[in-house]
Amino acid sequence: MSPPTSPSLDVATPERVSLSLPVAGIGYRCLAYLVDLALLFFFWVLAYFVFTLLVSDVVGFFTGLSGLVRTLMVLGVFATQWVYWTLCEVLMGGQTPGKRLVGIRVVRVDGSPVGVLESAVRNLVRVVDSFPLIYAVGCLSVLLTRQHRRLGDLLAGTLLVREERIDLDKYTATAAPSVALPSADVTARLGSGDVELILSFLARAPWLEPAARTRLGTRLVERYGGLDAQQHATLLAAPGGVESFLRARVQAER
Amino acid sequence: MASSLPAFVARRRPDWESLEALLTRQRAGTLRLEELRTLDVLYRRAAADLAHAQTFHPGTDVHRFLNQLCARAYAAIYQPPRERWAALLAFFRQDFPRTLRAHGAFVAASAGLFLLGILLGAVVVLLEPRGAELLVPENMRDYISRKQLWTDGLLSVTPPGAVASGIATNNLTVTIVTFASGLLLGLGTVFVLLNNGVHLGSVAALCVHEGLGSKLFDFIAAHGPVELSIIVIAGGAGLRVGQTLIDPGELPRGQALMLRGRESVKLVLGCAPFLALIAVVEGFISPGDFFPWWVKTALGLALGALFWGYLLRAGSAGPRAGAEVG
Numbered sequence: 001m002s003p004p005t006s007p008s009l010d011v012a013t014p015e016r017v018s019l020s021l022p023v024a025g026i027g028y029r030c031l032a033y034l035v036d037l038a039l040l041f042f043f044w045v046l047a048y049f050v051f052t053l054l055v056s057d058v059v060g061f062f063t064g065l066s067g068l069v070r071t072l073m074v075l076g077v078f079a080t081q082w083v084y085w086t087l088c089e090v091l092m093g094g095q096t097p098g099k100r101l102v103g104i105r106v107v108r109v110d111g112s113p114v115g116v117l118e119s120a121v122r123n124l125v126r127v128v129d130s131f132p133l134i135y136a137v138g139c140l141s142v143l144l145t146r147q148h149r150r151l152g153d154l155l156a157g158t159l160l161v162r163e164e165r166i167d168l169d170k171y172t173a174t175a176a177p178s179v180a181l182p183s184a185d186v187t188a189r190l191g192s193g194d195v196e197l198i199l200s201f202l203a204r205a206p207w208l209e210p211a212a213r214t215r216l217g218t219r220l221v222e223r224y225g226g227l228d229a230q231q232h233a234t235l236l237a238a239p240g241g242v243e244s245f246l247r248a249r250v251q252a253e254r
Numbered sequence: 255m256a257s258s259l260p261a262f263v264a265r266r267r268p269d270w271e272s273l274e275a276l277l278t279r280q281r282a283g284t285l286r287l288e289e290l291r292t293l294d295v296l297y298r299r300a301a302a303d304l305a306h307a308q309t310f311h312p313g314t315d316v317h318r319f320l321n322q323l324c325a326r327a328y329a330a331i332y333q334p335p336r337e338r339w340a341a342l343l344a345f346f347r348q349d350f351p352r353t354l355r356a357h358g359a360f361v362a363a364s365a366g367l368f369l370l371g372i373l374l375g376a377v378v379v380l381l382e383p384r385g386a387e388l389l390v391p392e393n394m395r396d397y398i399s400r401k402q403l404w405t406d407g408l409l410s411v412t413p414p415g416a417v418a419s420g421i422a423t424n425n426l427t428v429t430i431v432t433f434a435s436g437l438l439l440g441l442g443t444v445f446v447l448l449n450n451g452v453h454l455g456s457v458a459a460l461c462v463h464e465g466l467g468s469k470l471f472d473f474i475a476a477h478g479p480v481e482l483s484i485i486v487i488a489g490g491a492g493l494r495v496g497q498t499l500i501d502p503g504e505l506p507r508g509q510a511l512m513l514r515g516r517e518s519v520k521l522v523l524g525c526a527p528f529l530a531l532i533a534v535v536e537g538f539i540s541p542g543d544f545f546p547w548w549v550k551t552a553l554g555l556a557l558g559a560l561f562w563g564y565l566l567r568a569g570s571a572g573p574r575a576g577a578e579v580g
Binding site: 018113118151156167192 | 258263264267298301304305310313315325329413415416419423426427434435437442495515520523
């Protein structure tokens with residue numbers, strides 16, 4: 001569950017439902033930028049080696065280039081510096097390769113996808129955001145604005161939203177057939193927050209430390225089980241009993 | 255009646271999954287008409303589910319999942335109109351020159367700042383030639399003291415195609431920086447304009463002082479008018495942004511910035527193809543002695559007149575527009 005303070009983009013759709021999307025903070029932005037930077041860097045390393053192989057001298061690389069190749073190089077530098085970002089964002093639905101890897105996306109402040117003009121604005125202003133060193137202005141702006149926008153985003157009216165990968169399987173997973181366990185006494189219904197709590201424990205249990213796994217499971221059983229001391233003891237004694245019991249408890253909610 | 259969370263998911267999940275599949279195919283662009291209708295129906299159902307989740311299961315993963323799913327569908331359904339070639343043509347026929355005329359005062363202010371810089375640089379160097387040591391970069395001073403222009407070596411070392419593309423990208427970068435630094439309350443643009451003006455003025459004055467004035471004029475004549483105009487236009491766009499930041503008017507600052515930002519960036523984007531053209535002139539025609547000085551001067555004047563004629567006339571009377579461009 002995300003903390004209530006995390007900023008989000010709220011959109012009122014014509015269907016009279018309000019969407020609220022989590023906004024990507026400075027960490028996601030930096031990560032995506034670094035991935036893009038690495039990509040461009042590897043592109044240039046690769047281009048360098050291809051060119052040197054073609055011209056087949058390493059030291060006299062620049063003198064051996066023809067006019068056409070040199071022109072291409074100048075244009076290439078320009079493209080990687082300026083055009084790359086806008087081109088990717090327009091063609092890939094608001095994402096550069098780095099943003100896609102990290103799972104963030106540029107959208108307008110009303111939640112619609114970015115067009116050419118907005119993308120161009122926010123990427124032209126990149127030069128001011130990167131001023132004077134390591135994106136100092138941009139980072140300050142991201143830290144100080146409510147929706148974590150840099151100057152380019154402010155001017156273009158865009159922001160970055162996060163895409164989470166959410167697994168719905170945990171809601172529909174069925175309880176494994178278990179040996180005679182005490183069945184839950186279903187007097188008190190579980191709220192959706194309680195269901196969510198139990199399910200997120202069950203989804204994470206396989207990766208927990210054994211001690212923590214037992215401790216958390218026991219506490220959940222104490223809270224939601226409604227069992228007497230005798231049943232409680234047999235449940236704890238059975239291997240994997242706690243988790244099967246909790247799953248059965250959630251399934252019983254149907 | 256609120257159903258429990260697992261029951262809700264189990265009941266509605268097939269619909270969500272088919273909506274997801276349709277959205278993936280929509281992005282790939284392989285959707286038939288009836289599938290498009292299904293997408294619309296499924297989106298409305300998902301929106302209803304989202305409303306349900308908001309009310310009965312807020313803060314759960316299902317709620318967040320539905321938020322995300324609806325946002326994807328919303329983005330796919332309410333897309334902005336695609337910019338096509340016709341829009342591009344209309345931009346250069348009407349939109350760009352009209353925007354420029356609407357921002358005439360800012361362009362004039364920018365021109366004033368630039369001229370002020372030139373005058374300052376020139377006066378300082380003419381009155382006190384040692385001031386050049388402060389204002390003109392060292393490698394340029396070396397060239398000038400050898401009675402050469404730094405452009406003389408340009409063509410003998412590198413092929414003109416590479417020179418032209420190098421100049422084009424360099425000028426674009428200067429233009430972008432001039433515009434974008436307007437976001438620093440306009441002070442950035444003021445600084446860039448004055449700085450470039452002082453630089454230009456001091457170099458010119460030093461050349462005149464050393465008796466290279468005619469050679470410099472020979473180099474600048476063909477491309478100077480248009481190139482300097484474009485820097486001034488970008489400066490005007492930057493000043494516009496700065497002015498919006500200081501005085502947003504009736505709107506909140508953020509919204510005013512968004513509105514004016516789109517307008518001003520049109521000025522910069524509109525200049526880009528002209529910068530590329532003028533770079534070709536600067537790379538192929540300006541350096542060397544292949545063209546006599548009067549040809550270069552005439553070309554420069556003609557290009558400048560065409561450029562400003564286009565900016566001041568095009569798109570002023572509806573769709574009829576002068577498409578002839580320098």
